[in-house]
Every structure is written in C-alpha cells, then in structure tokens.
Amino acid sequence: MAKLWAIIKREYVERVRSKWFVIATLFGPIFFSAIIIVPAWLSSRSKATSDIYNTTILDATGNGFGHRLAVNIAGDTTVPGRLPEVRVVAPSMLTRAESTATHEVMDKEKTGYVVVDQQTIAGESARYAGRNATSIADMAQIKSAIRETILASRLEKVGLDNSRMKEITFIPLDFSTERITEKGRAGSGIASVMFGFAIGFLLYASIVIYGQTIMSGVLEEKTTRVAEVVMSSVPTDTLLAGKVLGVGAVGLTQQIIWIVTTYVLLQLRAPIMAKFGAPAMSFTLPDISLGAGLIFLLFFLFGFIFYSSLFAAVGSSVNSESEARQAASPLMIMIISTAVFIQPVLLNPTGTTARVLSLVPFSSPIIMPIRMAVIGIPPLELAASLGFLAIGCIAALWLASRIYRVGLLMYGKRPSIREMARWVSYSR
Amino acid sequence: MTEYAIDIVNVTKRYAEHTAVRDLTLRVPTGSVYGLLGPNGAGKTTTIRMILNIIAPDSGTIHIFGRPSSDPKVTERMGYLPEERGLYRKMQVKRVLKFLAELKGVKGSEAERRIDDWLERLSLKTPEKDWGLSKVDELSRGMQQKVQFIGTLLHDPDLVILDEPFSGLDPINAQALKDTVVELKKRGKTVIFSTHLMDNAERLCDSVCIIARGEKVLDGTVTGVKEEHGQRNIALALEGDGMKGIASILSDHSLVKRADDSNRFFEIELVPGGDPQTLLRRVVESGASVQRFEMIQPSLHEIFLKKVGAAGIEEGMTGHG
Numbered sequence: 191m192a193k194l195w196a197i198i199k200r201e202y203v204e205r206v207r208s209k210w211f212v213i214a215t216l217f218g219p220i221f222f223s224a225i226i227i228v229p230a231w232l233s234s235r236s237k238a239t240s241d242i243y244n245t246t247i248l249d250a251t252g253n254g255f256g257h258r259l260a261v262n263i264a265g266d267t268t269v270p271g272r273l274p275e276v277r278v279v280a281p282s283m284l285t286r287a288e289s290t291a292t293h294e295v296m297d298k299e300k301t302g303y304v305v306v307d308q309q310t311i312a313g314e315s316a317r318y319a320g321r322n323a324t325s326i327a328d329m330a331q332i333k334s335a336i337r338e339t340i341l342a343s344r345l346e347k348v349g350l351d352n353s354r355m356k357e358i359t360f361i362p363l364d365f366s367t368e369r370i371t372e373k374g375r376a377g378s379g380i381a382s383v384m385f386g387f388a389i390g391f392l393l394y395a396s397i398v399i400y401g402q403t404i405m406s407g408v409l410e411e412k413t414t415r416v417a418e419v420v421m422s423s424v425p426t427d428t429l430l431a432g433k434v435l436g437v438g439a440v441g442l443t444q445q446i447i448w449i450v451t452t453y454v455l456l457q458l459r460a461p462i463m464a465k466f467g468a469p470a471m472s473f474t475l476p477d478i479s480l481g482a483g484l485i486f487l488l489f490f491l492f493g494f495i496f497y498s499s500l501f502a503a504v505g506s507s508v509n510s511e512s513e514a515r516q517a518a519s520p521l522m523i524m525i526i527s528t529a530v531f532i533q534p535v536l537l538n539p540t541g542t543t544a545r546v547l548s549l550v551p552f553s554s555p556i557i558m559p560i561r562m563a564v565i566g567i568p569p570l571e572l573a574a575s576l577g578f579l580a581i582g583c584i585a586a587l588w589l590a591s592r593i594y595r596v597g598l599l600m601y602g603k604r605p606s607i608r609e610m611a612r613w614v615s616y617s618r
Numbered sequence: 619m620t621e622y623a624i625d626i627v628n629v630t631k632r633y634a635e636h637t638a639v640r641d642l643t644l645r646v647p648t649g650s651v652y653g654l655l656g657p658n659g660a661g662k663t664t665t666i667r668m669i670l671n672i673i674a675p676d677s678g679t680i681h682i683f684g685r686p687s688s689d690p691k692v693t694e695r696m697g698y699l700p701e702e703r704g705l706y707r708k709m710q711v712k713r714v715l716k717f718l719a720e721l722k723g724v725k726g727s728e729a730e731r732r733i734d735d736w737l738e739r740l741s742l743k744t745p746e747k748d749w750g751l752s753k754v755d756e757l758s759r760g761m762q763q764k765v766q767f768i769g770t771l772l773h774d775p776d777l778v779i780l781d782e783p784f785s786g787l788d789p790i791n792a793q794a795l796k797d798t799v800v801e802l803k804k805r806g807k808t809v810i811f812s813t814h815l816m817d818n819a820e821r822l823c824d825s826v827c828i829i830a831r832g833e834k835v836l837d838g839t840v841t842g843v844k845e846e847h848g849q850r851n852i853a854l855a856l857e858g859d860g861m862k863g864i865a866s867i868l869s870d871h872s873l874v875k876r877a878d879d880s881n882r883f884f885e886i887e888l889v890p891g892g893d894p895q896t897l898l899r900r901v902v903e904s905g906a907s908v909q910r911f912e913m914i915q916p917s918l919h920e921i922f923l924k925k926v927g928a929a930g931i932e933e934g935m936t937g938h939g
Contacts (some may be wrong), residue, residue: 192720192723193720193721193723196717196720196721197721200713200717204706204708204709204713208708410706410707411706413704414703414704414705414706414707415700415701415702415703415704416704416705416706418667418672418698418700419698419699419700419718419769419770420721421670421672422670422671422672422693422696422698423693423694423718423721423722424693424721599667599672599673609634612634
C-alpha cells in the first residue's frame with residue numbers, strides 16, 4: 191500500500207507542479223466563460239445596436255415622412271441623442287445630399303443614411319447605406335420602423351387620429367423562449383445545451399489529454415528503463431494502478447478547479463458581461479442534484495479508467511513517441527468518433543443513436559453525461575449504462591495489465607496485434 | 619545468514635519464439651561477488667529479471683536468502699541497476715532518489731539523510747553546487763549514472779544486482795564502480811553482475827557462471843574454473859629475433875599442442891602430459907637467450923572462447939574491454 195501510495199504521489203505531484211498543468215488549469219475557466227459569454231454577447235449583438243440612432247434620414251417625400259420615421263427609429267424619444275437627424279431634400283437635390291451623407295459615413299461622423307421618397311410612401315422601396323448594412327438586427331429594426339411609418343401614414347389617410355394610431359401600431363413584443371422536457375420546464379434551452387456541450391467537451395478533453403499523458407509517461411518509463419527498476423520493487427499491477435489513479439487524480443483536481451472557477455465566473459457574469467457591453471441575460475443553470483453530480487463523477491472515473499488503461503497498454507508496447515501515436519490511433523478514433531456524435535445527441539437526446547451510444551462502453555462515458563445534462567434519463571437506462579461501462583473497465587484493465595507487464599520488457603520492433611494477443615496469454 | 623544469497627534450481631523460461639533460459643541451476647554464495655557471463659542474448663537479462671521477480675519462471679524455483687523470490691520482504695533486500703540506464707528526465711534528482719527509496723520501503727526523512735550522504739560521497743553535492751536540486755536532464759551523462767547508482771544502493775540492499783554495469787561508463791565512473799563493489803563485499807553484501815567483458819569479471823569476481831543460448835556452460839569459483847577448464851600455458855619470450863631458431867621446437871607436436879604468437883611473447887599450450895621443463899631445456903639448448911619463461915593460467919576469456927565457441931562471438935561476444 192505504501193508503495194502504491196508512493197507511485198500515486200509521484201505521478202500526482204510531478205504533474206501538478208508542471209507548467210503545462212498550470213497553464214491548462216488557467217485556460218479552462220477562460221474557455222468555459224467564453225462558451226457562456228460569447229453566445230450572450232453575440233445574441234446581444236443580434237439586438238440592434240445604438241449605432242442606428244446615428245443615422246441620417248434623407249427625406250425626399252415632401253410630407254414630413256422623415257420626421258415620423260425618426261421618431262419610430264428612436265422608439266423612445268425621451269432618451270437624449272436617439273433621434274436620427276432628418277434632412278428634408280428636394281427630389282432633384284437627392285443625389286447631392288446622398289453624396290454628402292456618404293462622405294459623412296466615410297468620415298465616421300454617421301453610421302449610415304436612409305433615403306425615403308414617394309416610392310417609400312407607396313410602400314414600394316426605400317434605401318439604406320451605411321457601415322452597419324450587414325447587421326441583420328440593425329437592418330431589421332430600420333425596416334420595421336419604415337413599415338410602421340408607412341402603416342401610420344396610411345391609417346392617417348383613412349382618418350385615424352394620432353393618439354389612436356400610436357395605440358394600434360405600438361407592439362413592444364418581448365419574445366422569450368423556454369424548453370420543456372419530460373421532467374417539465376427546464377430553464378433556458380440554450381443554457382441547457384451549452385451545459386451539455388461543456389460537459390461533453392470537458393470529458394472528451396480530459397480523456398484525450400490524460401490518456402495521452404499516461405501513454406507518454408509509460409513510454410518514458412520504458413525507454414529510460416525506470417520501469418524495470420520500479421518493477422523490481424513493486425508488482426506491475428501496482429505500478430499500473432498507481433499511474434492510472436495518480437494521473438486520474440490530476441485530472442480530477444483540474445476539473446474541480448475548472449468547475450469551481452467557472453461557477454464563480456457565472457455568478458459574477460453580470461459585471462463581466464457588462465464590460466463586454468452585453469446586458470446581463472437571464473441564465474438559469476440546469477438544476478444538478480448531488481446524486482446526479484455523483485453519477486457524473488462515476489462516469490468520469492470509469493471512462494477515465496477505461497481509456498487510460500488502454501493508453502497505458504499502448505505506451506508499454508511501443509518504443510518511441512511516433513510509434514505510440516500510430517499505435518494509439520484506434521483508441522483516438524474511438525474517442526473522436528464519439529465526440530462527433532456530441533452535437534447530434536444534443537439535438538436529439540432521446541433518439542436511438544443517443545441511446546445506443548450511451549450503452550457502449552467506449553462512448554457512454556461521454557454521451558451519457560451529455561444526455562443527463564439535457565434530459566431526464568430513466569434509472570434503468572442509467573444503471574445499464576454504468577453497468578456495461580464497469581464491465582468494460584474491468585475488461586480493459588485486465589487486458590491492459592497483461593499487455594503492460596510484457597510490453598514494458600520488450601524492446602526492439604513494434605509488436606503486431608497477433609504478438610500482443612499472445613502476450614495476453616503469457617503467465618508473467 | 620543463509621549460505622546462498624541466490625539459489626536457482628532447474629529454472630526454465632520459454633517465449634513463443636524461443637527458450638530464453640533452459641534448466642538453469644545456479645547458486646550464489648552469500649557475501650561473494652558473482653559474475654554472470656555470456657554473449658548478448660544468452661539469457662543473462664532474463665535470469666536477472668527472474669531473480670528480481672519481474673518475470674516468473676515457467677518451471678523451477680528461485681530462492682533469495684532462503685525465501686521465495688516472490689516474497690515482498692525479499693524485494694526490499696535487493697538493489698537493481700538495469701543495463702540501459704535512464705531516469706525521469708524532468709524530475710529533480712533528490713525527488714527521483716526519494717521516490718526510488720520509498721519503493722524499497724525507506725521512510726522519507728531517513729531517505730533524505732541518505733541521499734545527502736551519497737550525493738556528497740560521489741561529489742554531486744559540493745559547497746558550490748548541489749546537483750541534487752537540479753533536474754535530471756540538466757546533469758551530464760556521467761552524473762546521471764552516478765545518480766542511478768545511488769538509487770540502486772539507497773536502501774542498503776544485501777544483494778546488489780548489476781546488469782552490464784560497465785557498459786557506457788567513463789573510466790572514472792568505472793573505477794568508482796569497482797571500488798564500490800569491493801567495498802560492498804567487505805561489508806558482507808552479495809554482488810551479482812552480468813557482463814560480456816571478461817577482463818572485468820576476472821578482476822572482480824569470486825565466482826562466475828558462463829551461460830550461452832540459455833544454458834549454463836560452466837560455473838564455480840574463478841580459481842576453480844581456471845584449474846578445471848584451463849590448461850596450464852607457458853609464456854615464452856626470447857631476446858632479439860631468437861624466435862626463428864625455435865620454430866622447429868614449437869612445431870613439434872609430440873610436445874607442443876598449440877603456439878599462439880601474442881606479439882611480445884608466445885603463449886604455448888603443451889600436449890597433455892607434456893613437461894614444461896623439457897620445453898625449457900630444448901629452448902636453451904637451441905642457443906636462444908630466454909627473456910621470459912612463465913607458467914600462466916588461461917584467462918576467462920580463453921576459457922569462454924573454448925567453451926562457447928565461435929558462435930558465441932558472432933552473437934555479440936566481445937573480448938577484452
């Protein structure tokens with residue numbers, strides 16, 4: 191036991207002290223905050239920016255359409271600086287006025303300009319030119335302001351008075367979205383998918399990163415012959431267990447730091463997002479119970495043991511980093527093909543693909559937690575998934591330990607699959 | 619203390635392609651320096667790994683100090699230096715050593731004390747510079763070898779196993795290693811090392827075992843082996859170019875079996891029952907002026923060549939070195 195502890199301690203301490211660990215641990219929260227803040231920021235960009243208030247209206251209608259449009263673009267005229275400037279121009283002078291306005295935009299005095307004329311009143315056409323012409327939200331708002339103004343003019347013609355007109359055309363619609371699952375309402379749909387994606391990415395990244403860490407660690411011990419010295423002191427199974435547990439603990443430490451700091455950042459998101467110029471959006475984290483948290487942890491641990499023991503076996507069977515990369519490709523294909531399914535599973539978490547992938551040991555440690563994040567999973571399905579994964583783990587450990595103890599002592603050419611199969615049958 | 623540090627009885631280890639060790643029986647007396655000699659691929663490393671319980675024999679038994687080699691108590695009494703050497707490159711020297719000591723059951727504070735002792739002894743720790751605080755890959759190759767050697771001995775093992783310890787050592791470290799082996803023996807420790815360099819074995823070992831193709835060729839004390847398997851040869855050197863004058867004597871197959879020109883002297887093997895005095899008399903009678911006439915024992919190298927044969931050389935045997 192003391193020896194197992196010595197191995198775990200070495201793996202843990204040496205890795206946690208490395209620069210690489212510190213950098214990756216700092217990068218995590220930045221990445222996860224970015225996942226949360228960037229979409230919020232983008233969605234705030236999809237609301238119209240304040241740029242549209244700095245628009246010039248070139249009014250060639252001759253009936254005050256421009257001033258009404260200005261009021262409609264501003265929305266709330268009590269806020270100072272919102273009312274776009276209106277220039278009433280004669281139709282013959284329009285070309286010159288446009289050229290002046292273009293220069294103003296080029297000199298960045300103005301964002302852009304709208305041209306309204308008789309055809310606009312007829313509801314046929316209007317023109318906009320400006321720096322924000324590609325902003326869908328800005329254009330949508332200007333377009334709807336023009337429509338409102340046209341509508342108002344028409345209503346006025348029919349004989350509706352000004353106050354009634356406002357009443358009819360003013361529709362301050364706030365369109366909010368919410369997702370419903372088998373369990374009922376589940377908070378913001380986007381948040382849930384984001385959360386599922388974050389979980390999937392976290393599990394995928396740690397399995398790839400720490401699996402390869404173990405692989406190159408085993409390879410280093412083999413090529414430097416440290417492995418032989420260690421094996422003369424402890425049984426190979428102890429060495430393998432110590433490595434998997436030690437590196438697993440490093441991964442867990444990193445994830446705990448990631449989760450805690452991301453949580454703190456989320457709590458502080460309002461001031462952070464204000465700095466990005468985004469309004470604090472309502473963001474309900476999906477409710478994670480302690481039980482669900484423990485199940486997440488189990489999936490992480492089992493998934494980690496499954497893959498890292500196989501990575502260790504690969505590391506023990508080869509003699510160089512380049513050989514290791516080649517030999518690890520079947521494992522990498524297993525993981526990457528699972529990662530490819532993250533998005534389809536998020537889109538259809540109850541589909542057959544999702545259900546099958548969450549039963550197969552090589553994909554279940556990533557797919558099942560993702561599904562858990564977005565939908566409620568029947569306990570039976572959860573138990574079956576964990577059960578198969580546990581069996582997969584035992585099989586992987588058995589296989590790995592047998593390849594490992596032979597592979598570590600075999601130098602020279604890379605073994606074929608047949609040779610490795612024979613190693614498994616060796617006594618010791 | 620038991621009589622034998624290592625007691626191997628009828629051990630066989632097979633792999634799919636070949637038998638690495640075949641029916642090997644070997645006894646290493648406690649407190650001796652023992653050489654395991656043989657060409658590359660003879661089964662030396664496999665034998666050592668079985669002694670260390672890294673691999674298990676297919677049949678036969680191995681006892682270390684009277685206990686089965688799988689007994690965990692036994693592993694803590696053994697120190698091992700593998701053939702090709704390396705350490706965790708990115709790790710601090712002291713922490714590597716502490717880790718190796720902990721694997722052998724040495725407690726932390728005791729390990730630290732011993733590490734400082736050893737670092738000072740092998741001048742890796744001087745008032746100017748403590749290499750123990752450096753990372754392994756900052757050390758020169760020679761220094762890394764010293765560190766690894768410390769790692770082998772930190773837990774003060776009773777049985778020290780060195781696999782090809784002299785390969786790749788610079789002359790200074792090789793001398794330090796020899797001194798340490800002698801010192802270990804004086805302290806009653808048992809040292810077993812494998813080598814294909816017969817000179818080292820001849821100088822250091824009390825007993826040897828020669829193996830080839832997985833089988834024992836011969837074993838025993840160095841003196842015993844020489845008496846049993848060697849002939850008594852004669853070194854003969856004459857003044858000037860007197861050698862020509864005795865050519866007829868050397869080619870007389872009723873007296874001389876073989877004469878080997880070693881440049882500065884002839885190494886002469888007499889036919890069985892041949893009398894050295896007869897040879898000396900005939901040489902003097904031929905009028906040659908004798909500079910050296912000496913009864914010499916055959917070297918281990920010669921015995922090895924005779925026993926293992928040319929096939930052994932082809933498999934990687936090197937002579938002196």
